Amino acid sequence: xxxxxxxxxxxxxxxxxxxxxxxxxxxxxxxxxxxxxxxxxxxxxxxxxxxxxxxxxxxxxxxxxxxxxxxxxxxxxxxxxxxxxxxxxxxxxxxxxxxxxxxxxxxxxxxxxxxxxxxxxxxxxxxxxxxxxxxxxxxxxxxxxxxxxxxxxxxxxxxxxxxxxxxxxxxxxxxxxxxxxxxxxxxxxxxxxxxxxxxxxxxxxxxxxxxxxxxxxxxxxxxxxxxxxxxxxxxxxxxxxxxxxxxxxxxxxxxxxxxxxxxxxxxxxxxxxxxxxxxxxxxxxxxxxxxxxxxxxxxxxxxxxxxxxxxxxxxxxxxxxxxxxxxxxxxxxxxxxxxxxxxxxxxxxxxxxxxxxxxxxxxxxxxxxxxxxxxxxxxxxxxxxxxxxxxxxxxxxxxxxxxxxxxxxxxxxxxxxxxxxxxxxxxxxxxxxxxxxxxxxxxxxxxxxxxxxx
Amino acid sequence: xxxxxxxxxxxxxxxxxxxxxxxxxxxxxxxxxxxxxxxxxxxxxxxxxxxxxxxxxxxxxxxxxxxxxxxxxxxxxxxxxxxxxxxxxxxxxxxxxxxxxxxxxxxxxxxxxxxxxxxxxxxxxxxxxxxxxxxxxxxxxxxxxxxxxxxxxxxxxxxxxxxxxxxxxxxxxxxxxxxxxxxxxxxxxxxxxxxxxxxxxxxxxxxxxxxxxxxxxxxxxxxxxxxxxxxxxxxxxxxxxxxxxxxxxxxxxxxxxxxxxxxxxxxxxxxxxxxxxxxxxxxxxxxxxxxxxxxxxxxxxxxxxxxxxxxxxxxxxxx
Numbered sequence: 001x002x003x004x005x006x007x008x009x010x011x012x013x014x015x016x017x018x019x020x021x022x023x024x025x026x027x028x029x030x031x032x033x034x035x036x037x038x039x040x041x042x043x044x045x046x047x048x049x050x051x052x053x054x055x056x057x058x059x060x061x062x063x064x065x066x067x068x069x070x071x072x073x074x075x076x077x078x079x080x081x082x083x084x085x086x087x088x089x090x091x092x093x094x095x096x097x098x099x100x101x102x103x104x105x106x107x108x109x110x111x112x113x114x115x116x117x118x119x120x121x122x123x124x125x126x127x128x129x130x131x132x133x134x135x136x137x138x139x140x141x142x143x144x145x146x147x148x149x150x151x152x153x154x155x156x157x158x159x160x161x162x163x164x165x166x167x168x169x170x171x172x173x174x175x176x177x178x179x180x181x182x183x184x185x186x187x188x189x190x191x192x193x194x195x196x197x198x199x200x201x202x203x204x205x206x207x208x209x210x211x212x213x214x215x216x217x218x219x220x221x222x223x224x225x226x227x228x229x230x231x232x233x234x235x236x237x238x239x240x241x242x243x244x245x246x247x248x249x250x251x252x253x254x255x256x257x258x259x260x261x262x263x264x265x266x267x268x269x270x271x272x273x274x275x276x277x278x279x280x281x282x283x284x285x286x287x288x289x290x291x292x293x294x295x296x297x298x299x300x301x302x303x304x305x306x307x308x309x310x311x312x313x314x315x316x317x318x319x320x321x322x323x324x325x326x327x328x329x330x331x332x333x334x335x336x337x338x339x340x341x342x343x344x345x346x347x348x349x350x351x352x353x354x355x356x357x358x359x360x361x362x363x364x365x366x367x368x369x370x371x372x373x374x375x376x377x378x379x380x381x382x383x384x385x386x387x388x389x390x391x392x393x394x395x396x397x398x399x400x401x402x403x404x405x406x407x408x409x410x411x412x413x414x415x416x417x418x419x420x421x422x423x424x425x426x427x428x429x430x431x432x433x434x435x436x437x438x439x440x441x442x443x444x445x446x447x448x449x450x451x452x453x454x
Numbered sequence: 455x456x457x458x459x460x461x462x463x464x465x466x467x468x469x470x471x472x473x474x475x476x477x478x479x480x481x482x483x484x485x486x487x488x489x490x491x492x493x494x495x496x497x498x499x500x501x502x503x504x505x506x507x508x509x510x511x512x513x514x515x516x517x518x519x520x521x522x523x524x525x526x527x528x529x530x531x532x533x534x535x536x537x538x539x540x541x542x543x544x545x546x547x548x549x550x551x552x553x554x555x556x557x558x559x560x561x562x563x564x565x566x567x568x569x570x571x572x573x574x575x576x577x578x579x580x581x582x583x584x585x586x587x588x589x590x591x592x593x594x595x596x597x598x599x600x601x602x603x604x605x606x607x608x609x610x611x612x613x614x615x616x617x618x619x620x621x622x623x624x625x626x627x628x629x630x631x632x633x634x635x636x637x638x639x640x641x642x643x644x645x646x647x648x649x650x651x652x653x654x655x656x657x658x659x660x661x662x663x664x665x666x667x668x669x670x671x672x673x674x675x676x677x678x679x680x681x682x683x684x685x686x687x688x689x690x691x692x693x694x695x696x697x698x699x700x701x702x703x704x705x706x707x708x709x710x711x712x713x714x715x716x717x718x719x720x721x722x723x724x725x726x727x728x729x730x731x732x733x734x735x736x737x738x739x740x741x742x743x744x745x746x747x748x749x750x751x752x753x754x755x756x757x758x759x760x761x762x763x764x765x766x767x768x769x770x771x772x773x
Binding site: 009012014015019022025029030232236237238239240241242243245 | 504521528536537552553
């Protein structure tokens, strides 16, 4: 009959604090870890100025483009065979082409390489007559075809405006030209969601991106540290000396928590440094550039990368995302610790990291697909399935796709899963610690927990 | 009371690595676990310390299941190791704190044991150089574990095992890899611990050392206990069968007449294997009656080494 291990003992956590403090202290004393920490902070601090420089360079491109419009041509000659009077309409003052000189002619003269000819005329095609706006340049023209095309479209817009105004009263024209946005294409779901003041699919994508990228960053940064830390006792051959003072669960969890704190503090310090450097850069670049165009362009760039809109969420939903993030990070760290304890050599670390990163990528993909599919049944089920629920649950709750009670059930399932991981870790780590044979895979680890031996 | 190890067994798959091993230590002293490589000594120790699951059996300390929560255990593992990149003092403090020793107490104990084990030049190099009068403008940094010899790393581990002043000390091959000077240092400490009334379990291949300290032994072979009990009783049970004889003339004829086996013979010095006291006395009488001068006549028990070789050898043949 199998002798029972003292169940009270294997789950005891006495000494976890001492393991945690020692591991964290030694991590910060270790030159390699310290270098990584400082390097990461410097890199994150540099991100502010780099993005500002990038924005400034985009802003310069914008200014250059404006300059191109102003200096497009020395003279623009135009002819008008239409019934419309274009003299007033072709007054370009106040527009980006205001420096261009427009001159009415009866016939377009021979053009120099800096001149444009504009022809407003009627043409017949397939038995129908219509208006045409053409622009002409010399064969050796210095004017780029792209700039010419932009200019032609702009002039065509003016002509169209004149044409419409000719058949409408001012009131009719005002009504026709206001309140219509052709820039937005809405899906039916978005239309109804917006109507019910729900969160749009683009916002869902944003939240899913922010949440799952945050997890990916934490996981990809942590797993190698956690695995290396957990392996340390085995590679240093002092496991047995430790096990007469501390239980395996306390040992592994103390180390896992220490590495989690190391990574989180590295990211927080990095974020703080990044914030300061961005503030300084914004002040410096802001003072150096004059163009209002630059501000507009920077605003446009900021709009594209604006992840801060997550802070616009209801505080409860934001809190749910934050709590879930921590719990998911804990879950990944425990799995990393567990898998790290099955490694015996440095060469075993790479494949283990890869497996964990694959898990994280799988979660990332689920976080994108499921909320966007927006199938109620699927969302509800996946919100309570262990592991996947750590992605789907919080995102769906944040996006108002599942109710609070379902989110809580998902969290409870998640915590239960973590508790099971704790128990598995307690059982397996104890056996793996004195196992110095070949690396075990996840299936072998699970079998070990059931059978008792590798 | 004391320590009771009852019916310990362990299998890996179909292979039995420890087969129903039992022993008791009802009073302080040294108990030796002996055996060839792979006989099951370290596995037994790991089960005693609850590092490995037992397939059967129990280990009791003062009537309760042994654990470090109810017994102050000091352990020197067979697999020596230290965190290679962490400062020595930091990790010694860490191990001590895990054993529940307070920081001020630890500082005192580390100083005491580093001096006792002659490790202070590695742990307190600044202090040692100032005491020895060596002048240096450079700050002397303590060595990291990877700069220490294996022997010194082993002494550090022994120091760690002693930090909590353990009542049960388990030493797995404590003297292997140590030079004679350090072996003597460690032997002195073990003697002190015996005098202090500690329970010590020792595993070793060095029979002479075991014989020096141990009162009780278990010899393991192929996962089974083949010899077990009090060392003196075991020796007595084999009888006095070793006769060392030195004469001034060739006496091989007398030896052969009595059917005594000659183990070695060199210039009238003989190592003989007798069946017991009676055969030895008969030989002595014959020699005296013949007027032969006997320079040395020493009848002795088998040494532990000889018992080990004899028993393990016999068991190997059976297997």
